[in-house]
Amino acid sequence: MLPLDTLISWYRTYADDLRTARDEQRELLAQRPMRPRLDDVEAEISYLTIRALRPGTVLEIGSARGWSTTWLLRALRDNDTAGVLHTFDLTGDAEQTVPAALSAGRWRFTRGDARRGPLPDDPGFVLVDAAHTARFARWYTTELFERLRPGAAVAVHDVFHGRRPWPVSEGAVVLGWLRRHGIGHLTASPAADPDTHDRLVGLKQKLRLAAPVHATASGNPMLFAYL
């Protein structure tokens, strides 16, 4: 699991680049109809995970209009390595909104059901924000998470809208899978872990990263796990 202290050290290490990425995302939002689903802290943790782990391959399932996609692409760009993001979505909306300057040479988009693949080999970071059902979660935990190498990281959206997920839900399936494998998780959801949320908000104020990137927020419900 990712200790909070490690995440805090990532915020400090990459604060300047993160500030630039946040400004760029704010500007993108003003220019294009993105409809963001990821909130600021969970988007930032995704960005920082890619900066710190430097995966050669990142997999995203569920891009919609590309808000999470552009955050992930910025992290790969800022790593200045040959990292590639593979994105799957049933719609092709992200292809219209992701700027070519950001995607060139580092983005492979597949329009279609991720369950049909082909999924990339050995992703070092996987972000899932797609069908929020227990059935879909059973697919990606057994067919995808099960095959990831130790050290890979995963992020699943819409798990912690409350203190814990509903008993029959995507989040419950993911938490059950993590528990059976002895893997902990981290969330910045104020409903599920107010201490972590408050520490990160305080840190962001100190680092001049507090101004919202986008105003509509759904409470950072993302779960992060480091295998």
Ligand SMILES: C[S@@+](CC[C@H](N)C(=O)[O-])C[C@H]1O[C@@H](n2cnc3c(N)ncnc32)[C@H](O)[C@@H]1O
């Ligand atoms: C909540 S939206 C993603 C929001 C996006 N991550 C963001 O940050 O704005 C969910 C997306 O998942 C896609 N989706 C649902 N089921 C899917 C599947 N089986 N394979 C690929 N994409 C899927 C939908 O088409 C939809 O665009």
